[in-house]
Amino acid sequence: MTPGDAAASDVVVVGGGAAGLSLAHRLTGAGTATVTVIEPPxxxxxPAERTWCYWEAGTDGLEGVVSASWATLRVHGADGRPVTVEPAPFTYRMVRSTDFEHRVHDRLARSGGGRVLRATxxxxxAVRGGAxxxxxxxGGWSLTLxxxxxxxxxxLPTPPPARTHxxxxxRGWFVHTDTERFDPTVADLMDFRVPQPAHGLAFGYVLPLTPDRALVEYTEFSRSALTTEAYESALGHYCQEILHLGALTVExxxxxxxxxxxxxxxxxxxxSVFRIGTAGGATRPATGYTFAAVQRQSRAIAAAQQAGQxxxxxxHGRRALAMDAVLLRALDTGRVDGPEFFTNLFRRVPAERxxxxxxxxxxxxxxxxxxxxTPAWPMLATAAExxxxxxxxxxxxNPGESHR
Known part of the structure; x- marks a missing residue:
């Protein structure tokens, strides 16, 4: 192929993040299409290496790239009381982007009809007969595929119009502590013991990898992001004043x-042009979870491709989106106390459900x-509004990629 020539594939996937890699993984696994993945040079x-987490029951074809998993989950209420659950048959799983990228690139190379193109x-x-x-x-050369x-x-350059934004x-640290401070069998999904912002909610997030290593994150649900300095301060406070980790190294x-x-x-x-991932609505509006929805959608697209559709x-279904719209608005208006809302769900609802x-x-x-x-009157008032x-x-x- 020479620069400027038109190269043909059955499918072109633009972007090598979670959505693009997942779709390429499923399409090459089906073996019914030639696939070109275009990734930034x-x-x-x-993007730098990042983590994607999700829960799954049984096998899902990603076992070779799951770097850690947890069968026990924990939520700490703002009052300090923990809720520990075992949501069998689900386990919470972590995938590192570099491991997934290597797996998909290798599968593309071995497929005979797949490739990775580094280009902007x-x-x-859309054009006649395709896209x-x-x-x-x-090197500066132009190429048309x-x-x-x-x-x-x-x-997307700007989000679509919405009632709630x-x-x-x-921000997360991969930490190495001087002594064993973590239980590698338990993942902390939400720790509401951190100071809460004036608007929205905040929580810590801890994924232990070994007794002395973990991913520790500080997360907020609010209208605007913080400065790096503010995240660093919040993480330092969480690690030392709440988790009491002592001496540590941020790796x-x-x-x-x-x-x-x-x-x-x-x-x-x-x-013949489709959006996938966050740009196509895969992020769950009220939680930010994306990776599991991306896997379901990628499998469905691969099946449709195989069937010639x-x-x-x-x-996400319409009912789920409608419920999320109500919860988002209730959180944004302050009608619902976020830490109490999510903690009570884990306390009152069976974990698997x-x-x-x-x-x-x-x-x-x-x-x-x-x-x-859930609090009935605040939710009903919000739904009516x-x-x-x-x-x-x-x-x-300047959105990032969901770590969930």
């Missing part, structure tokens, strides 16, 4: 911001029961 556009995408558009991607190679379908995972923003950091909004994300950007299913609820796979009857564990609120845009926020 080395430089400022290429300039335009994506066209114009990109620039690291054509495909029957293009799946674009790049963040919040961010889940976080690696990660930081990001995830949109939590009731915006409607269109999944189609042209006749050009469809992209919705990452709650995780299915957070993934959007519960029945209407189960959801009715879960709803009885929503139809009368207009959807508005907010400025772009």
């Amino acid at each position: 080395d430089g400022p556009l290429r 995408v300039e335009t994506v558009r 066209e991607v114009r990109c620039k190679l690291p 054509r495909a029957r379908r293009v799946f674009d995972s790049r963040p 919040l961010l889940q923003h976080f 690696q950091t990660e930081q990001g911001a995830i949109p939590m909004t009731d915006a409607r994300f269109p999944r189609r950007a042209g006749t 050009g469809t992209v299913p919705a990452p 709650l995780l299915r609820f957070l993934d959007g796979t519960t029945s209407l009857r189960e959801e009715w029961g879960i709803g009885r564990s 929503l139809p009368f609120l207009s959807r508005r845009r907010r400025p772009a926020a």
Whole structure:
């Protein structure tokens, strides 16, 4: 192939993050399409290594890249009382982006019809018989690729209009302590003992890897992100004043911001151009969880591709999105106390059912029961208010990739 020539693939995947890699993984596993994945070249556009976490029951094809897992989960209420649950058959799993990238790149190389292209995408558009991607190679040469379908995972330049715009923003330290301070069998999903902001909520997040190593994060749900200095201060306070970790070394950091909004994300950007990942609405609005929805959607797209169908299913059902819109608004207005709300869910709802609820796979009857564990009047008042609120845009926020 020479620069400027049009190269053909069945599928072009734009972006090598969680959504792009997951779709390439499922498509090459099905073996029914030639796949080109376009990733940014080395430089400022290429993201640093990050972690993706999710819960799953049984095998899901990612066992080779799961670097740690936990069968026991814990939530600390703002009052300091812990809630410890074992949500069998689910386990909480961590995937490091570098491990996943190596696995998918190797699968593409061995597939015979797959490849990875390092380039900067300039335009994506539908053309007769498919779609066209114009990109620039690291040497400055231009290249055009054509495909029957293009799946674009790049963040949108601005979020769609919404009634509620919040961010889940976080910074994490991979720490090594001088003594054994962690129980590697228990993951702390939410620790509300941290000081709470004036607006929104905050929590700590601890994933122990060994007795003396863990990923420790400080997370907020609020309208705007913090400065790096503010995250560092919050993490230092959490590690020393709440976890009492003592002397430690920060070996690696990660930081990001995830949109939590009731915006409607269109999944189609042209006749043969589709959006996936956060840009396609895969992020669960009220929790920020993305990775599990990306896996479900990727499997469904691969099955549709194998059947000769050009469809992209919705990452979340309408009922789940409607409930999330109510909760987001209730949190944003302060009608609902966030730490109390989430802690009570873990205290009152069976853990396995709650995780299915957070993934959007519960029945209407189960959801009715879960709803009885939430503050009724604030939620009802918010639900009654929503139809009368207009959807508005907010400025772009430099989003990161969800670690969940």
